[in-house]
Amino acid sequence: DAGVIQSPRHEVTEMGQEVTLRCKPISGHDYLFWYRQTMMRGLELLIYFNNNVPIDDSGMPEDRFSAKMPNASFSTLKIQPSEPRDSAVYFCASSLGRAGGVYNSPLHFGNGTRLTVT
């Protein structure tokens, strides 16, 4: 099992540019999560999917952020246009699911994408 795979590991871009982050979840997992981590705010949930359908995107900061999951093995998080305050580490995580509406299995995290917007 290769685990959750994120690419790229590092991204440096200029303000105003479009940034696309990619994630391949663990095969068979039906939940996929995008988190953002900063020193000031810690880990924030941006959006999560169940069976490729977005369930809760209330954590997405604003319309500049969008996420898609076209199939069970791939998801993208796009920022357009990017701003310096978007600089953070973005994590993708997947899990096997929820029984009775409760998290009963752990989240498996990728190693993140460190985004720097100058």
Add this chain to the structure above:
Amino acid sequence: SQQGEEDPQALSIQEGENATMNCSYKTSINNLQWYRQNSGRGLVHLILIRSNEREKHSGRLRVTLDTSKKSSSLLITASRAADTASYFCATEPNYGGSQGNLIFGKGTKLSVKP
């Protein structure tokens, strides 16, 4: 607002000593999880404790949960230099049937000196 708060923010101990980290939260929960994060890496799940459980063990890890005080503790016994990492608690609030999200605290940074 932060659901989970770890305490202390940073902890430095010698190899072989025990390390205790605490987590307090605000709402009723379905379960509480602990994760470890090594520098530059993603979070790794350590242990999950359900709201009807009071204590759980996994190797050198011991987790307790006190729902009346809305708090949990993670004890690492006989610490090793390899335990140096940040430790996070994550809670799933119980919103009375509606889907809750897993909310992470800001973590405790543990340093174990050889």
